[in-house]
Amino acid sequence: MGLIQRVGEWFDLRLQLGAPLRETAEHPVPRETASWFYVFGSAALTCFMLQIVTGILLALIYVPSAGEAWNSLQTLNHDISLGWFIRALHGWGSNFMVAIVLIHMVQVFLFGAYKFPRELTWIVGVFLLLVTLGMAFTGQIMRFDQDAYWGLGIGASIASRVPVVGPWAVSLMLGGPIIAGAALSRFFALHVFVVPGLLIAFVGVHLLMVLKLGINEWPMPGRVVRRATYMQEYRELTHKQGIPFAPNAVGKDILFSGFILLAIVACAIHFGPFGPGGKPDPTIIQTAPRPDFFFLWLYALLSLLPPSAETPILLIGPAVGIIVLLALPFVAGEGEKSWKRRPIAVLTILLIAVALGTMTHLGQHTPWSPVMNAWSSEPIPSQYVHGRTALERRGALIFQAKQCHNCHSLDDRGGQRGPALDSVALRLTEDQLIRQVIQGGGNMPAYGKNLSPAETTALVAFLKTLRPANQAPARDASRAVALGTGESVARP
């Protein structure tokens, strides 16, 4: 008998864990679940364990103080051996964890895993999604830079809109009158104690239920879930045709987790850590705060919602979304599991994916934000000033000097807040241009007070030249009728 075996037996006589662990590892699972589609849950858990380890490593150096946090991040990046790498692992591990949790959720949804008897497993899973996103949001604040500072301001502004208790919610969230040390400290407590504690508890319950109820079987079209018969049918799938989880199914889990770890390491080495960005000094206002990748869709939504609908949608939308997710297993607890017989489920996933993808894409390009320096850094394209009169060129100067370029693009350069003006003279007549510049409207500020009549004349003269050479400018047809020239008659 080898030494290792003897030591093992010494411990097992006292711990008595060997037999139950072996039984758990070898519990029978349906044959088809030894599949690459069933690896995302364990991969998410692997990411979480990496986050715990790297998080503790970062806590050895990081100082959760508003005055020092940014400096301690710089120390981690530059003065501690491989501190940058640990930060990069934690940052990329976070992104991978959110992504894998989302993929896992889509997979179990499409495979009907939330149906009887796994309703509670799904519900705990929804809470796991929420605490994972909570970790991502609070983690973004730990990287205490300008984005984190103004991100807290956005959070406070949203919280303040809650009816009646809004101002109290802001005080509770910030821990004081302004965004400062107290706010960072309480988000630190959330990020390292409260939310991870919840996460560990939910993961425990989630895993326990997967073991007790068994992994969801591979859905077959026509194999319909019925409360009365499901348990018996599942028993046959596992005990008559099933295979032991270890070693038959666990191999793919282990391989995929290893691949994910390798991918995180590769990203960490290649792309490095996230920030920190500029110092969290609120007197530095030359900043364009932006959330991390997984909240960019929300950033886009906040820009695109009509002002009057924003507060109700912001406050009610998340609650409705969570209620829908929680109610799903009760509304559709029985029936078909296969995605091949659930077109609405597939379309819902596609719709959400396209919507979130589009919003994230917009969030990366922020077409709603003025390009703050376009007026001084993006020149007017030369073809728009070449061969123009002195008055028109004067108008082009005013176009730059009055920051029109920050919101309006010419030749695809400049802001996209307002429409591109390359062919504005085809759309608006001279009178309409003057009116639009002076009175604004349609989300454009009125410039009447900020432009002298001479400046307006020059600007409009320039705008009137903005059209393709071979197309006629916009004209006021009613004017021709009023003057009796008859030119307004539509020509074929």
Place this chain on the structure above:
Amino acid sequence: MSSQNGVSRRAMMVKLGLLFNGIVGTFLAVPIVRYLLSPVTREKKSAYESWLSLGALEKFPAGQTRLATYRNPVVNSWDGETGDIACWVRNVDDQDFQIFAINCAHLGCPVRWFPQSNLFMCPCHGGAYYQDGSRASGPPERGLFQYPYKIEQGTLLIKAGEMPTPGRAANTTHGGTTWA
């Protein structure tokens, strides 16, 4: 002593024990909740807001809008630079001033002043305001927040100390132009 009696006595002990722990727990909960709610109840702070100097009037020429900064009246020693707050000072005509919070009335991002076009623009979601702080365009539902001000011995004083947010702007709307 019958075993029946012993069981009921032990059950009684369990109930008494639970009750006792419940009472002690309630007793403990009061200070814990008070501690947690201290930012709301503000028992130890008289008021967050007080009159602060933005410096001599000469720093703010008539007809112009300039950035000013102040140290927040309520800070801790570890707050660092986060205790420094910026605001926009508009000297209308040497008699009237407008002091705008730096925070956009939409979601609190720092607005920037463009003297050429006389607009405040927000880099986050595209809000814009006229020079008097009223809403020009974009998602904000109202004009910029304003701090109350007074002039004493050639110094500009403002009453500030709390970050204005759309839901608690009561003390910072002095003379404010709300948009409806």
